[in-house]
Amino acid sequence: MIRLLIVDDSPLMRRLLGRVFAAEGDFEIAFARDGAEALEKLAAFEPDVITLDVHMPGMDGLDCLDRIMLMRPCPVVMVSSLTEAGAGITLQALELGAVDFITKPERAVSLEIDTLAPKLVEKVRAAARARLRGSLRLTERVRLRSGLMSRAPAPIPRKRASAPATKRTIKAAPSTGLVLIGSSTGGPPALDAVLSRLPADFPWPVVVAQHMPGSFTGPLAQRLDKLCAITVTEAAYPMPLAPGHAYIGKGDADVIVSIRGSSPMVMAAPSLPEHRWHPSVDRLVDSAMQHFPSERLIGVLMTGMGSDGAQTMARLKEQGGRTIAEAEETAVVWGMPGELVRRGGAQVVAPLEQIADRIMDLVEGS
Structure with missing residues (x-):
């Protein structure tokens, strides 16, 4: 029970x-x-x-x-x-x-x-x-x-101090690749832990599919933007992909990668019924694979129930892309990353506090 x-x-x-x-x-x-x-x-x-x-x-x-x-x-x-x-x-x-x-x-x-x-x-x-x-x-x-703290409710800090940006520098050509992150249950604090460690001059754009309602993803992006050295924004309308930027997919829709002219773009798209959770990680990764060489993509699957993203990230690895799964010991729910590991689709399995460094290692090795 x-x-x-x-x-x-x-x-x-x-x-x-x-x-x-x-x-x-x-x-x-x-x-x-x-x-x-x-x-x-x-x-x-x-x-x-x-x-x-x-x-x-x-x-x-x-x-x-x-x-x-x-x-x-x-x-x-x-x-x-x-x-x-x-x-x-x-x-x-x-x-x-x-x-x-x-x-x-x-x-x-x-x-x-x-x-x-x-x-x-x-x-x-x-x-x-x-x-x-x-x-x-x-x-x-x-x-x-131990009795050193009163049991009376204490005032709750309503704002966090900005996390210090990592001092690590990245040696890689800007805009030559794309990082794709999927998360669900437990995702917002996990995104904070990863994105806040990326330096302001991080050379690849980052696109995030976090399962959330549409009224939540804007405030999430604003909150992360205050905590991160990179610029974080909600992808509510078509935007050009730029280095040093992370794009949070708008909730109640899907987030996809496309090309306009010769420029890679990120945009919101009406959700499709074949995907249960939105923004869909599977649909995001699939759209990116249509427009980027697989070897220029890094897929990261973090905490969340279900299996969204596992199938397409496993396919990404098969086709030469790089993939990271959050380790079981730090995931709030090891559903999505666990399924990627079970499918043999995780090139790297890392605890949450190491994921940003693993992303930077892969970008530098590109």
């Missing part, structure tokens, strides 16, 4: 979510009406996974998440709105340690819950199996347990 704690101040939302998971037959469910009650049940119920509403009276979702990660780290799936403000708060939650998020429907939730249920259950199941970084806020946890 999976022990699930549902935290939401809405009685309707608690009832609907409870019904969805009770129907699965292998969830033991407890409920909390607010953050304070959630913390009380953290020790008593010992959940395997938590769904946590972002907006609650008193202790809000971020403050509650902060205390969960200090008192008893547990996989948490945030329940967020689809608004841009909701996206910003959700990205903060992912930085604090949340594994994933689900978005409330724009229409009445009671009318949409049956449609959302399969993906909701899949996300929560994946979160229950997720790997939390053992180092996550370790010093603060030790201080709390």
Whole structure:
């Protein structure tokens, strides 16, 4: 049985979510009406996974998440709105340690819950199996347990200091190749860890397919741009590919590489039904292989459930391209990179903190 704690101040939302998971037959469910009650049940119920509403009276979702990660780290799936403000708060939650998020429907939730249920259950199941970084806020946890830190909720820093850019320099001709990155569950913090280590003069463009709603990818790009030496932007419309730039595919669509005249471009494209998750990593890699020689492409597959990207990156390796899979010990969910490894499609398997250096090694060796 999976022990699930549902935290939401809405009685309707608690009832609907409870019904969805009770129907699965292998969830033991407890409920909390607010953050304070959630913390009380953290020790008593010992959940395997938590769904946590972002907006609650008193202790809000971020403050509650902060205390969960200090008192008893547990996989948490945030329940967020689809608004841009909701996206910003959700990205903060992912930085604090949340594994994933689900978005409330724009229409009445009671009318949409049956449609959302399969993906909701899949996300929560994946979160229950997720790997939390053992180092996550370790010093603060030790201080709390030793009585050196108050148990009262502490103010949460709403902005992070920019990560220092790597001092490594790259010797490679600009714009002669392309880096393709795919990620899903656990992806935003992983993208931060990789992109923030690339120098401002990184010679190849980077295109990212991160599974996310359309209202989230713009704030994600803005957040990463503040943390990275390279320029990070959302590929919401056709843009020329430029060195020293990373392009985040717009959510609820796909991101593809194309050629206009003689110039390589990145652009959003309407999502195709044969791809389950969007932006599709498979479609991104396939489009790049149509316009770049395989040996000028580097595919990177990081944390995420499912297998998106594994098939095309394995084919890329077969045709002379280079591929990197995130190692199991650092991936929040080792679905996508694990499938690439199982297919024999990973030239390099590396923990998250080494991926940027492996990318730079491959670019220099081109």
